[in-house]
Amino acid sequence: MAKKTMKQAIISGDLSVTIESNIPIPEPAADEVVIRAVYSGINPIDWKGANAELSKALHGDVENPDHGPVGKDFAGYVYAVGSEAYQFHVGDRVMAVNHSTGFAEYSVGKSFSTAVIPKHVSFEEAATFGLPYLTAALLMFKGKPLPTPWNPAPGLTRTPLLVYGASSAVGAFAVKLAKLANIHPIIAIAGASSGSIEKELNSDLGDVLLDYRQDRAKLLQNIKHIADDIHYAADAIGSPETAAFCAQAVNPTDSTVTSSVGDPWDNTVKDRSPLGVEFHLAFSPGVFEPNDPEGPEGKNSPNLGPKAFATIAMAYLSCALQRRLIQPHPYEVQPEGLGSLSRSLTELKEGKSRGLRYVLEIAASSGFAKVGE
Numbered sequence: 001m002a003k004k005t006m007k008q009a010i011i012s013g014d015l016s017v018t019i020e021s022n023i024p025i026p027e028p029a030a031d032e033v034v035i036r037a038v039y040s041g042i043n044p045i046d047w048k049g050a051n052a053e054l055s056k057a058l059h060g061d062v063e064n065p066d067h068g069p070v071g072k073d074f075a076g077y078v079y080a081v082g083s084e085a086y087q088f089h090v091g092d093r094v095m096a097v098n099h100s101t102g103f104a105e106y107s108v109g110k111s112f113s114t115a116v117i118p119k120h121v122s123f124e125e126a127a128t129f130g131l132p133y134l135t136a137a138l139l140m141f142k143g144k145p146l147p148t149p150w151n152p153a154p155g156l157t158r159t160p161l162l163v164y165g166a167s168s169a170v171g172a173f174a175v176k177l178a179k180l181a182n183i184h185p186i187i188a189i190a191g192a193s194s195g196s197i198e199k200e201l202n203s204d205l206g207d208v209l210l211d212y213r214q215d216r217a218k219l220l221q222n223i224k225h226i227a228d229d230i231h232y233a234a235d236a237i238g239s240p241e242t243a244a245f246c247a248q249a250v251n252p253t254d255s256t257v258t259s260s261v262g263d264p265w266d267n268t269v270k271d272r273s274p275l276g277v278e279f280h281l282a283f284s285p286g287v288f289e290p291n292d293p294e295g296p297e298g299k300n301s302p303n304l305g306p307k308a309f310a311t312i313a314m315a316y317l318s319c320a321l322q323r324r325l326i327q328p329h330p331y332e333v334q335p336e337g338l339g340s341l342s343r344s345l346t347e348l349k350e351g352k353s354r355g356l357r358y359v360l361e362i363a364a365s366s367g368f369a370k371v372g373e
């Protein structure tokens with residue numbers, strides 16, 4: 001029997017988008033589900049990954065099909081279940097993070113990076129979580145041990161935390177997770193889009209919002225004045241400048257700066273920073289690597305650590321949504337489905353999308369079947 005086929009979007013280096021037809025619908029490996037995508041989210045990595053040079057810098061092995069530049073997160077209905085993806089059933093409403101197949105009618109979700117969507121959460125709301133949520137969880141909880149939402153700090157414990165870029169999707173989810181972990185005071189650094197994150201902060205517990213657009217020396221002084229004992233900074237922007245700034249803001253003797261982009265590993269940042277500051281990278285693609293280079297047997301370690309981490313973070317997301325403990329990121333639905341993808345990517349690249357996520361309805365793409373057809 002002929003295999004069922006689907007349409008999928010391919011992004012070129014110039015960010016033009018081609019729709020390919022007659023692509024076989026993927027079949028799930030043992031630990032995967034295949035999802036009939038309803039909404040997909042667009043991330044900065046989608047334009048960065050389309051650029052060959054940037055993609056190589058970010059992923060190393062660009063020949064690995066898992067690193068293809070075609071969409072990282074989506075929400076929809078489970079269509080097929082792998083033999084060992086026990087927790088999912090055909091027809092379940094789910095959201096998933098993957099590393100390659102999100103801009104297609106059918107996408108693959110790994111069992112450890114897929115989560116059930118509670119009934120009261122819409123697909124477009126669910127599509128705002130995905131990659132930035134998982135990255136925020138890594139940013140917060142993969143480096144130095146901090147209290148977690150599933151093992152929060154007791155009572156009025158003081159754990160000052162700096163979140164740089166708190167109005168970005170990654171930064172906003174870091175603030176939301178910090179709050180659920182009872183981490184306070186949160187010193188959130190944001191700009192014009194700070195409205196939605198301001199609502200998450202609790203001034204009674206010492207949380208503050210500071211504007212990054214002020215004079216840098218003054219900003220640093222303000223942070224130190226509020227808390228001179230910060231040992232952890234989550235840098236959601238991850239530029240050399242923001243990482244270096246965070247390194248100046250934390251305690252110089254025993255602190256960690258975790259960033260969402262790899263530049264801080266650059267020695268120029270390390271060399272400018274106090275010796276007692278460690279740098280970490282929160283790298284979601286690591287969750288999908290076959291091996292865990294940081295594992296006990298080095299490069300040959302089974303990759304259980306990152307996969308187990310993702311399992312916990314995604315299961316917690318379902319639980320927190322079900323109990324209305326975590327809100328989606330502000331979002332804007334793009335009008336023509338994948339027909340809006342090229343423009344959306346360009347706007348993201350040019351920094352025109354501020355404080356919200358672009359999401360698109362796959363079936364709104366010209367010539368695509370409605371879900372259920």
Ligand SMILES: NC(=O)c1ccc[n+]([C@@H]2O[C@H](COP(=O)([O-])OP(=O)(O)OC[C@H]3O[C@@H](n4cnc5c(N)ncnc54)[C@H](OP(=O)(O)O)[C@@H]3O)[C@@H](O)[C@H]2O)c1
Pocket residue numbers: 043044045048131132135164165166167168169170171189190191192193194212236237238242260261282283284285353354355356
């Ligand atoms: N390592 C990983 O696995 C991973 C995964 C996801 C994302 N990332 C990276 O993490 C970064 C954030 O991604 P995202 O999806 O969260 O982005 P996003 O939601 O598109 O972030 C946009 C917001 O970032 C804020 N911003 C931009 N430049 C800033 C600066 N210099 N200082 C402070 N805030 C700044 C702006 O806030 P205002 O409007 O308030 O000024 C802007 O609205 C990107 O570089 C992305 O590539 C990495």
